[in-house]
Amino acid sequence: MYSSMQEVINELDRNKMLLRITREVDPELEMAEIHRQIYDRQGPAIFFEKIKGSPFPALSNLYGTIERTEYLFRNTLKKVKKVIEIKADPSRIFKDPLRYINAPITALTALPMKTFGTVPSMYAQTSIDKLPLIKSWPMDGGAFITLPQVFTLPPNCTDMMQSNLGMYRFQLSGNKYKLNEEIGLHYQIHRGIGIHHEMYNRSELPFKVSIFIGGLPAHAFAAIMPMPEGISELTFAGMLAGRRFRYHIDDMGHVISSDADFVITGTIDKTRKLPEGPFGDHLGYYSLTHDFPVMKVDRVYHRKNPIWHFTTVGRPPQEDSGFGHLIHVLVKDLTSKEFPGLKDIHAVDAAGVHPLLLAIGKERYMPFRHAGPEEILTIANHILGSGQTSLAKYLFIAAEEDDLKLNTHDLNLYFRHFLERINLSRDLHFQTKTTIDTLDYSGESWNGGSKLVLACRGEKIRNLSESLPLNMTNSGLIIDIKVVLPGILGMSIAAFSSYQNAAVEINKLTAFLEPFDLSGFPLIVICDDASFTAASINNFVWVTFTRSNPSHDIYGINSFVAYKHWGCKGSLIIDARKKPHHAPELVSDESVKSEVKNGSKKN
Numbered sequence: 001m002y003s004s005m006q007e008v009i010n011e012l013d014r015n016k017m018l019l020r021i022t023r024e025v026d027p028e029l030e031m032a033e034i035h036r037q038i039y040d041r042q043g044p045a046i047f048f049e050k051i052k053g054s055p056f057p058a059l060s061n062l063y064g065t066i067e068r069t070e071y072l073f074r075n076t077l078k079k080v081k082k083v084i085e086i087k088a089d090p091s092r093i094f095k096d097p098l099r100y101i102n103a104p105i106t107a108l109t110a111l112p113m114k115t116f117g118t119v120p121s122m123y124a125q126t127s128i129d130k131l132p133l134i135k136s137w138p139m140d141g142g143a144f145i146t147l148p149q150v151f152t153l154p155p156n157c158t159d160m161m162q163s164n165l166g167m168y169r170f171q172l173s174g175n176k177y178k179l180n181e182e183i184g185l186h187y188q189i190h191r192g193i194g195i196h197h198e199m200y201n202r203s204e205l206p207f208k209v210s211i212f213i214g215g216l217p218a219h220a221f222a223a224i225m226p227m228p229e230g231i232s233e234l235t236f237a238g239m240l241a242g243r244r245f246r247y248h249i250d251d252m253g254h255v256i257s258s259d260a261d262f263v264i265t266g267t268i269d270k271t272r273k274l275p276e277g278p279f280g281d282h283l284g285y286y287s288l289t290h291d292f293p294v295m296k297v298d299r300v301y302h303r304k305n306p307i308w309h310f311t312t313v314g315r316p317p318q319e320d321s322g323f324g325h326l327i328h329v330l331v332k333d334l335t336s337k338e339f340p341g342l343k344d345i346h347a348v349d350a351a352g353v354h355p356l357l358l359a360i361g362k363e364r365y366m367p368f369r370h371a372g373p374e375e376i377l378t379i380a381n382h383i384l385g386s387g388q389t390s391l392a393k394y395l396f397i398a399a400e401e402d403d404l405k406l407n408t409h410d411l412n413l414y415f416r417h418f419l420e421r422i423n424l425s426r427d428l429h430f431q432t433k434t435t436i437d438t439l440d441y442s443g444e445s446w447n448g449g450s451k452l453v454l455a456c457r458g459e460k461i462r463n464l465s466e467s468l469p470l471n472m473t474n475s476g477l478i479i480d481i482k483v484v485l486p487g488i489l490g491m492s493i494a495a496f497s498s499y500q501n502a503a504v505e506i507n508k509l510t511a512f513l514e515p516f517d518l519s520g521f522p523l524i525v526i527c528d529d530a531s532f533t534a535a536s537i538n539n540f541v542w543v544t545f546t547r548s549n550p551s552h553d554i555y556g557i558n559s560f561v562a563y564k565h566w567g568c569k570g571s572l573i574i575d576a577r578k579k580p581h582h583a584p585e586l587v588s589d590e591s592v593k594s595e596v597k598n599g600s601k602k603n
Contacts, residue, residue, distance in 0.1 A: 001075055001242035004120075005214045005261055005307045008072070009047055009059065017044050017068060024050040027143065029592045032136035032312040035060045036588070037596055039312075039319055044068075047307075054132045058308040062217060063322035072217045073326070076242045079106045083231075083239060084330055110238030112160045112245040119248045121215075121260045123304045128180045128297060131262070133173050136312045137280030138589045141289065142174020144279060146311050149212040149223040150185075151255055152196045155203040160247065163255075164192040165233035167223040170211060170264075170295070171276050177294075184276040185209070185268065185293045188438035189391070189447055197293070200270065207268040209295055210254050214261025214309040216241045224323050226331070226388055252298055261306035266295040278583075283352035283546055284315025285583040287439045290446065314586045315542065316349045324349050328409075338386070341379050343400050345389070346408035351541040354437040357392040358408040359383065363399045363457055373399070373427060373455035380453045384431070391437045393449065394545050399457035411537050412485065419464055419487040419522050422456040424556065425567035429453040432551045441583040442549045450551035462487075465520025472516055477508055482534035488523045489571075490530040490540075496577040499552060506555045506573060513557060518571045526575045533576075547576040 002008050012018035019038065025031050025048050038046055042065050048058045063069045070077065083106055086093055133143035150168045153159075168191065171177065171184035187193050200207035212219065222237035234245040246258035254265035273291040281287045311319045324347070335342050341362045348356040361376040376397045383389045383397075398406060398418055406417055429452070436442075436449035443449020464487030472481065480492040493509065496502060506526070518524075525544050527533045533543045548554070553575040556568025 002216055003243065004259065004303075005059065005216070005309060006305065008062070008217060009045075009307065012045050017071075018047055019044045020047050020049060022049050024052055026052045027054070027132050027134040028052075029135060029138065029589050030596065031058070031060070031132075031134055033588055033592050033596045035312045035319075036314065037593075039064050048132075051132045051308075054130055054308075056130070056132060056302070056306055056308050058132045058134070058310055059214075060310050060312070061319055062309070063221075063311075064319050066322055066325050069322040069326055073221075073240055076218075076240050077326075077329070080236070080239045081330055082106070106239055110235050110244055112232075112234040112238065112247055115246045115248050115258045119256060119258050120303045121212075121256055121258055121263050122248070122250070122301045124302055126300050126302055128172055128183065128264075128300060131172065131300070132308045132310070134310055137286070137314070137586055139278050139286055139584065140174075140280055141171060141275075141277050142177070143172045145170045145172060145211065145213060146313060147213065147220050147309050149215075149219055149257070149260070150193060151210040151212065151257070152193055152207075153255065154196055154199050155205045160234055160255075161232045163232065163234060164196055165223050165237070166191060166193050167220070168193055169279065171279070175276065175289075176274050180297065182269075182274075182294050182296055183264075183266070184274055185295050186276050186279070186287075187292075189435055197268065200268070207270060208252075208254055209266055209268055210256065211264040211266075212257040212260035212262070213264075214307050215257055215259040216243065219245070219257065219259070220309065221323060221326065224320075225327060250299075254298065256301065261303055262308065263299075263301040265298045265301070267298065269294045269296055280314055280586045281439050282313040282316060282318065282320060283355070283437075283439050284542060285439075285441065285546070285585050288441065288583050316352060317538075321349050324353070339379055339382050341375055342383070344408045345383070347389075347392070348411070348541055348545075350411075350538040351545045352437075352440070354388075354391040355393045355440060355442075355545040356541055357383065357389065357395045358411075358414055359395065359397040360400050360406055360408060361397055363401055371399075371402075371458040373397075373457045376455050376457060377429070377453070380429075380455060384451060384453070391435070393436050393440065393442075393451055394550065395451065395453045397453065397455050402457060402459075411541065415488070416464060416486055418454070418456055420460045420462055421458055422454060422522060423458075423461065424522060424572050425560075425569055427455050428554075428567055428572075429455065430550060430566060440546070441581065442547060442553075442579070444549065444552065449549050452550035452554065462522065463520055464522075469516040469518060469521070475512065477505075477512055480530040482530040484525060484530075484534040484540050485537065487521055488525065488540070489518075489521050490525045490527055490533040492527055492530040493577075495528065496575070496579050502553075502575055506575065510555070510557050510570075510573070513571070518557070522571055524571050524573045526573060526577060528577050544574055544576045547578060547582065548574050 168187040218241035222233045238244045248256040276292040277289040278286040344360045346358045347353045361379040431451040484490045555573040557570025559568040
């Protein structure tokens, strides 16, 4: 396998999987726009040889296609999967010893290794202002590192197996940061680094952080991988790279990745925070400006002829979607161990990941009773009480027994199955005043919002309609109406102004709809643009689940409350219009977009 990012580039070049851009490019919006347009065409990895204001080249779109991502790890992926399979079920090694004979060796030989003497990543030092200061979206607060591997250890700990390697963005310039002296650390709720940060806050010791950029492709993937309990990110990085994670301790006590292209070391100031952001993020909107920790920069190391590795995020799918595919391939067999009774789970990338989770569970305990959601509700509670899945906003869970071929990754099939069976008077379960994803601004406060579990089990109870109800057309209230999917109507009405006005508008809408036969449409989505929402299933899930807060934006025809349980006897209505408190959606700079698209700036 690879021993450096340069080896990766050389191989991609030989196999015509790399585009070299030899002219000078501007890190202010242009590089990101080039990246997005090539990614949209499912194009090659991109090597920017000359970057305005920096002596260093950069690489992006490395994981831009599933095929290329799998190619990068072709020699190790199956070996890693076997180790994870044994972790999920140790008895497999006895059931099929030939298949798993080398799995323990794979894990043991991937343990991190301390290096001495010459350290490639410490070849020379530079400063923050010499790095490729890449700004991806017009309203971004400055330049960011978008593929960092952020390393921390607990206080008084030197055991690498207790470390945390995560992908938390850093703002390098802009706002109130003193260039070259300090940078901003942004991490979201329920992240491993937060545990270390809290420990250092109770300690007198300095909170030292190391940021690795580049190096082996497996290292960036390890930083984003939700690790199974008992396997460290560094060991996983070693297994996936086919080469042990090599590290060094510098004279200031910072841990250095020996194979990284760049290493930024520093210390978190436990007494200061500064405004960080905005930043165009993976929900397709800007994460707004908030106070986050400040890191005092100690040193910026780099290897000889280093390569700055970056990506551009935005409304999915984007390059990081390749990570999601690989994660699913690797951890699928761990699902039932982590969540007993769960067959399949899918954090829907097109909906921004956390806003929408689709799941399939088993109903095993009371097979002689009338079919209704029972065990799958306990599974749903487990999902919402565990790590990153606890950030789910909408969780749909169906019963495997109702259709053994049901697949959470086939969105059309899943929604059809669900809408044919859901009992809207019984199957809706809300959590209010709780935490949601840091990047999701649909809630009533930052990190605060609500959740909705929709759990269906049983025989089909309705036929879904695929054409508009008879005589239903646009009216003074409804600006446009479209069939989004079988069983789902999209309706455009006036722009949202307030929740008080929304309640009046929805009441008028339900009164207008009551005479129509909507039995084949259990779901109605109120939106700003029904044609856009209905144009693709990706548009539907993005609009519906990123722009609504269940407690505030869900209504129903003939709704009721019985002993604190909310339900409706007619169609469920989700108000997915843009709200004044929502973050702005990401829109490219039109002049830059046009220049790149029309080729006015040649390679």
